[in-house]
Amino acid sequence: MEYILKAGDVVKHFRETKLSGLKPPQEFFDHRQLSRPKDLNEATSRITYNTRNFAGNYMLVIGILAVYALLTNPLLLIALGFLAGGFAAINKFAPDPVQVGNQVITQKSLYTALFVIGIPLLWVASPVSTFFWLVGSSAILILGHASLMEPGIESEYQGVEEV
Template structure:
């Protein structure tokens, strides 16, 4: 299970938020070195941070969350018909009509929900958070000795 293995190597919060190791890098080479090390070492923690920011962005844009639930639920419901027509009394609605109706409703609602700005906010917020953490968190002293031996 790749998802379970992704989160099996989460680092403890005490190590992730180790205030004693936060410092300003001396030069751009040190920034690159810290980012390379921390992105590999804390990759699972950064994935959790990205998921948490994604959930936050959906909870603050309830219309987008509603559109996503509407589309997923509509596709699931139409798929449950297995190609049969939906009957309401004397009215028959084919699955292609249901898909068309879902499309006609969800596209304007989806555009009104501003998914592009939400996506760009998510990229910016996660990029600043993750790259900021990776750049300002100094590598542990043990890693400096292992690099010199190579």
Template sequence: MEMFLKVTDTFRSLKETRLSSLRPLSEFFDYQRISRPADLNQATSRISYNTRYFSGNYLIIVALFAVYSILTDLRLLFSLIFLVGGFTLINKFAPEATQVGEHTITQKHLYTGLFVIGIPMLWWAGPIAAIFGIFFGSALLVLAHAALLEPGVESDYATVQDQV
């Protein structure tokens, strides 16, 4: 239960900090502001500004890449469901030791069995390829969007506010 509270607190703080800065889709997909940067310096300054300005939108893109990656790889999906579901079921239905014949089965035994089966299943599913796919796919999309989208007029005033 305590772990669940920590996870919900983490999501709540993430929502308050990152997702509160979500920009409207009309601004995020403003095709009239798309142009090729003149040089590497301009591309770098656009990336620097846009990654801060659209950080909430980019976080959602990374999350969508992760969900897509998990849903399209059935082995990974099944192994994650097995591990998370097993962990949840053990916590919910087996908090106390159970006597089966002459043997006493504790939560520790159940967790050991779950991990002996679940970790090789997860390894066989290839989560490292999924992680690299999520990382490089989202990085490519975020950097391309940030480099090609011209900052709005408000970016000129952002430097004035920093100096004051």
């Protein structure tokens, strides 16, 4: 039960810090602010401003792409479920050694069996290629959006302090 409360606190903290900065879809997808940057310096300044301005939206894009990657790779989803479920089951149901016939089954032997089955299954599911697909597709979408979106008028007054 203690872990559930901690996980709830983590989700609450994430929602308060990262997702509180979500911009509305009308602002994120405003086609009137799209334009091609004149040069690399302007593109860099747009990327710098927009990655801070739309950080919550970009995190949401990465999350959606991650869910899509898992749903389109069912073997990876099965392998991760097998490993996570195996860890949870071993911790919950087998904390102490169990006598089965003449054999004593320890938690260490159960973890060994889990790894012997789970790691090859995970290797076949190709998590590394899925990770690099996620990094590449996120980078293309985020950098493309950030470089094409003109900063709003508020960016002109970003360094000015109020008196």
